[in-house]
Amino acid sequence: MTSPRKISIYIPEDLVPVLxxxxxxxxxxxxxxxMRRRQEATRAALRDAGYLVSEAGVQRMRERVRALDVQxxxxxxxxxx
Amino acid sequence: xxxxxxxxxxxxxxxxxxxxxxxxxxxxTMVEEDGGASLVGIPAACFLTAYEQLEPDEQERxxxxxxTSEGVTVILPLTxxxxxxxxxxxxxxxxxxxxxxxxxxxxxxxxxxTARKHLPQRRVLELDDA
Numbered sequence: 001m002t003s004p005r006k007i008s009i010y011i012p013e014d015l016v017p018v019l020x021x022x023x024x025x026x027x028x029x030x031x032x033x034x035m036r037r038r039q040e041a042t043r044a045a046l047r048d049a050g051y052l053v054s055e056a057g058v059q060r061m062r063e064r065v066r067a068l069d070v071q072x073x074x075x076x077x078x079x080x081x
Numbered sequence: 082x083x084x085x086x087x088x089x090x091x092x093x094x095x096x097x098x099x100x101x102x103x104x105x106x107x108x109x110t111m112v113e114e115d116g117g118a119s120l121v122g123i124p125a126a127c128f129l130t131a132y133e134q135l136e137p138d139e140q141e142r143x144x145x146x147x148x149t150s151e152g153v154t155v156i157l158p159l160t161x162x163x164x165x166x167x168x169x170x171x172x173x174x175x176x177x178x179x180x181x182x183x184x185x186x187x188x189x190x191x192x193x194x195t196a197r198k199h200l201p202q203r204r205v206l207e208l209d210d211a
Contacts, residue, residue, distance in 0.1 A: 034151070035116055037151045038113060038151055038152065038153055039113055039114075041149050041150060041151045041152040041153075042109065042110070042113040042149065042152045042153045042154075043110070043113070044149075045145050045146060045149045045152060046106050046109065046110065048145065049097075049100070049106075049142045049145065049146065050100050050142075051100075051103060051106035053103070053106050053107055053110045054107075057103065057104075057107040058107050058110050058111050058114065060107070061104070061107040061108050061110075061111045062111045062114075062115070064206060065087070065108075065111065065187060065206060068187050068203050068204070068206060069187075071203035072185070072187075072203050072204065075201070075203060076185070081185065
């Protein structure tokens with residue numbers, strides 16, 4: 001991680017309250033940028049590979065994974081792991 | 082701190098690299114969309130097993146998936162005595178089984194029947210592109 005650098009930026013008025021409510025606005029913005037870069041890098045890799053992923057397909061996958069997450073949480077709570 | 086939420090075995094990597102793995106692509110996208118620090122784990126031994134079976138263009142696709150800077154995937158190293166357990170479990174999913182247990186993750190595979198011999202059913206996500 002590089003040393004932080006102070007810059008001035010403009011943000012839309014409606015987003016100001018968001019930054020006023022968080023404990024560390026700089027960290028919040030930095031995390032948001034990292035998440036955006038992660039999204040762009042991942043989607044570019046899939047797109048360049050030839051995959052056109054649909055939102056419906058992702059949602060179906062999310063529901064399947066969450067169902068397993070629930071079962072795993074229950075097993076851990078029950079001391080099975 | 083980052084955590085591995087899903088682990089891909091060699092069958093999932095092979096299908097992805099051969100453009101027959103839409104379910105794998107959807108799973109990677111899901112982890113990315115869910116944000117946080119969750120990652121998709123690619124066990125090193127599974128990567129090697131898949132890589133040697135692929136044509137050059139397919140290898141390139143696999144490498145891009147596994148090494149995209151700032152992406153959602155991470156190659157999981159195989160070290161120490163884990164190597165012995167992985168050898169016993171087999172090269173296709175052995176390392177994926179070990180990493181799934183370590184991270185309390187979910188293993189994604191196109192061979193659910195074999196995976197369920199080594200892991201509880203709730204730790205196995207059987208992929209299906211039908």
